[in-house]
Amino acid sequence: MKEYINTDTRTTKSLLKTYIGLINAAGKQKKILIRSLIYTVISSCLFGVSLVLLYPLFAALETKNVTATVTHLIIVVVLLMGSFIFKVLCERYDADGYSTLAVTELREKLGNKLRHISLDYLSQFRSGEINYLMMQSVNEAAVFTFMLLNIIITGVVVPLSAAIALFFYSWQLSLMMFLVFPMAIPLYLWRRKAYRRGFSILAEANAKLKGEAVEFVQGLDVLKSTGQTEEKMTEFIKVTTDVANILRIGTKKGEKPNLIITIVIQVGLILIISLGAYLVNAATISYLLLASVLLIVARSTDVLNYFVQMSSMLESLVIGYEKLQELLNAPSLPEKKAEIMPDHYNIEFERVNFSYRGQDKYVLKDISLQIPEKALTALVGASGCGKTTITKLILRFADVKSGSIKIGGIDIRDMSQSQLMSLVSVVFQDVYLFQDTIINNIRMAKLSASDEEVIEVCKQANCHEFIQNFRDGYQTQLNDIGKSLSGGERQRISIARAILKNAPILILDEPTAALDTENELAVQKVINKLVQGKTVLVIAHRLSTIIGAEQIVVIDKGEIVESGTHQQLLQQNGIYNEFWYLQQN
Numbered sequence: 160m161k162e163y164i165n166t167d168t169r170t171t172k173s174l175l176k177t178y179i180g181l182i183n184a185a186g187k188q189k190k191i192l193i194r195s196l197i198y199t200v201i202s203s204c205l206f207g208v209s210l211v212l213l214y215p216l217f218a219a220l221e222t223k224n225v226t227a228t229v230t231h232l233i234i235v236v237v238l239l240m241g242s243f244i245f246k247v248l249c250e251r252y253d254a255d256g257y258s259t260l261a262v263t264e265l266r267e268k269l270g271n272k273l274r275h276i277s278l279d280y281l282s283q284f285r286s287g288e289i290n291y292l293m294m295q296s297v298n299e300a301a302v303f304t305f306m307l308l309n310i311i312i313t314g315v316v317v318p319l320s321a322a323i324a325l326f327f328y329s330w331q332l333s334l335m336m337f338l339v340f341p342m343a344i345p346l347y348l349w350r351r352k353a354y355r356r357g358f359s360i361l362a363e364a365n366a367k368l369k370g371e372a373v374e375f376v377q378g379l380d381v382l383k384s385t386g387q388t389e390e391k392m393t394e395f396i397k398v399t400t401d402v403a404n405i406l407r408i409g410t411k412k413g414e415k416p417n418l419i420i421t422i423v424i425q426v427g428l429i430l431i432i433s434l435g436a437y438l439v440n441a442a443t444i445s446y447l448l449l450a451s452v453l454l455i456v457a458r459s460t461d462v463l464n465y466f467v468q469m470s471s472m473l474e475s476l477v478i479g480y481e482k483l484q485e486l487l488n489a490p491s492l493p494e495k496k497a498e499i500m501p502d503h504y505n506i507e508f509e510r511v512n513f514s515y516r517g518q519d520k521y522v523l524k525d526i527s528l529q530i531p532e533k534a535l536t537a538l539v540g541a542s543g544c545g546k547t548t549i550t551k552l553i554l555r556f557a558d559v560k561s562g563s564i565k566i567g568g569i570d571i572r573d574m575s576q577s578q579l580m581s582l583v584s585v586v587f588q589d590v591y592l593f594q595d596t597i598i599n600n601i602r603m604a605k606l607s608a609s610d611e612e613v614i615e616v617c618k619q620a621n622c623h624e625f626i627q628n629f630r631d632g633y634q635t636q637l638n639d640i641g642k643s644l645s646g647g648e649r650q651r652i653s654i655a656r657a658i659l660k661n662a663p664i665l666i667l668d669e670p671t672a673a674l675d676t677e678n679e680l681a682v683q684k685v686i687n688k689l690v691q692g693k694t695v696l697v698i699a700h701r702l703s704t705i706i707g708a709e710q711i712v713v714i715d716k717g718e719i720v721e722s723g724t725h726q727q728l729l730q731q732n733g734i735y736n737e738f739w740y741l742q743q744n
């Protein structure tokens with residue numbers, strides 16, 4: 160459990176800043192949220208004052224003064240009704256679906272951010288963590304904020320307004336209320352710090368648990384095949400136990416300050432009663448006023464205690480929201496919209512240096528490279544030499560540290576993301592298929608494509624036949640990770656997407672590496688068709704698949720060491736030649 164301690168470096172923000180931050184989570188609904196919270200303030204004020212006005216009502220009843228009784232009764236009823244009406248008006252925020260709108264807006268904001276953030280930055284998060292932020296933290300920030308702020312406002316405003324109103328009947332008792340209840344505030348702030356630390360540790364452990372859970376499920380087949388399920392399960396159980404222990408210890412630690420705050424509130428109650436009894440005895444106030452004050456204090460302590468309980472929940476919510484804010488404030492890749500789009504599609508790397516986040520050594524060093532259009536360029540090199548990084552930079556998953564990448568003479572940083580994406584199709588080694596029908600999984604490359612168009616590209620990509628063999632054909636639902644399709648089938652679906660998109664540049668990241676010979680031949684045939692007339696960049700492990708390439712570029716430890724055609728490279732007698740002969744045996 161030690162690994163969770165000291166993981167949180169965030170400082171505790173002032174209460175006001177915290178609450179303002181949370182209100183901002185409502186986005187466009189902020190104004191309506193503030194209006195609803197103002198309704199809560201009014202409702203609580205009216206309620207607090209109505210409690211105090213019970214005293215003149217009781218007094219009128221005792222003296223059997225009918226006019227005064229009726230007048231005060233009407234006033235109390237009107238105040239209570241007013242309080243109720245404002246409460247109902249405030250609740251409309253939830254009832255009219257504004258909190259749901261806030262959730263949608265926040266999720267959209269996060270989704271947009273994820274689209275524009277550098278994937279290099281994003282790689283520091285575990286997938287389970289992003290999932291947690293996207294689902295739970297967003298929900299908590301947008302829905303629970305309203306509920307909790309309501310409780311907190313009621314907890315503070317009811318006793319406060321009652322104390323002010325009481326001043327007109329007994330300044331001594333009013334002063335007592337003013338003295339006793341604010342005492343809970345420094346205690347609350349003290350508890351807040353302790354709680355915050357506890358909740359930070361818990362949030363960290365929870366994020367780890369979510370990450371472990373996602374990885375455990377996603378990697379189940381690998382774990383099974385390597386006989387590691389037992390070990391991973393033990394790890395998983397350890398994190399679950401850690402979370403339970405942290406929660407238990409946290410609750411235990413939180414008990415003490417909670418108890419002290421409750422005691423302070425109860426002692427306050429006793430003090431007020433004692434002072435009231437003394438004042439009645441000294442004939443300064445009537446026993447009826449004391450009775451009314453008891454009612455007020457009892458009711459106020461109820462709401463205050465509720466506030467104390469709920470404010471700890473707020474702390475956990477704030478931590479989640481702050482993590483969310485961190486992600487929302489993460490730097491986006493600067494984007495410009497190009498006035499003119501390229502009319503030719505060669506790709507040019509000019510003295511490109513690149514390192515991943517947090518690394519001080521470049522993984523690509525001084526790369527200058529011309530990838531001509533209407534030709535096939537292949538990248539080869541040992542594992543980890545930087546081939547995939549080169550393709551990622553063309554897709555602008557991150558920006559170069561120095562140098563530039565141009566398409567048709569235009570720097571990719573001077574294009575918007577959608578402009579760049581309209582120029583490039585990618586077939587990755589790992590094909591991601593969405594939990595949707597096959598046809599929709601392909602159509603996502605061009606949303607306006609008709610069914611006939613999709614079927615036509617599937618024929619070209621050699622996947623029409625196997626799709627038709629499914630009972631539901633193109634309407635077959637795929638599960639979330641596309642496990643029901645073989646590697647070759649998934650690869651061909653990805654190629655069908657690329658054909659449908661028909662972008663002038665095509666990047667193929669080891670498209671046949673994971674396939675058996677039969678599938679490899681089928682996919683290779685499709686790729687050969689696809690290459691015609693496009694700028695094609697392919698990462699290849701099997702050199703036999705790129706013999707015909709116009710240009711083969713050999714990378715070693717992030718640097719270009721050789722380039723030329725297959726024949727030229729064989730004659731150079733260098734690394735390529737070595738690779739080639741190694742693969743022949």
Ligand SMILES: Nc1ncnc2c1ncn2[C@@H]1O[C@H](COP(=O)(O)OP(=O)(O)OP(=O)(O)O)[C@@H](O)[C@H]1O
Pocket residue numbers: 279282515516522540541542543544545546547548549
């Ligand atoms: N997100 C990342 N964060 C930090 N380092 C990374 C990241 N992705 C890759 N690297 C490192 O950058 C270097 C180049 O990786 P890259 O994936 O480009 O190699 P590659 O030639 O494509 O390898 P392979 O043939 O095994 O796929 C490697 O040392 C790798 O560990």
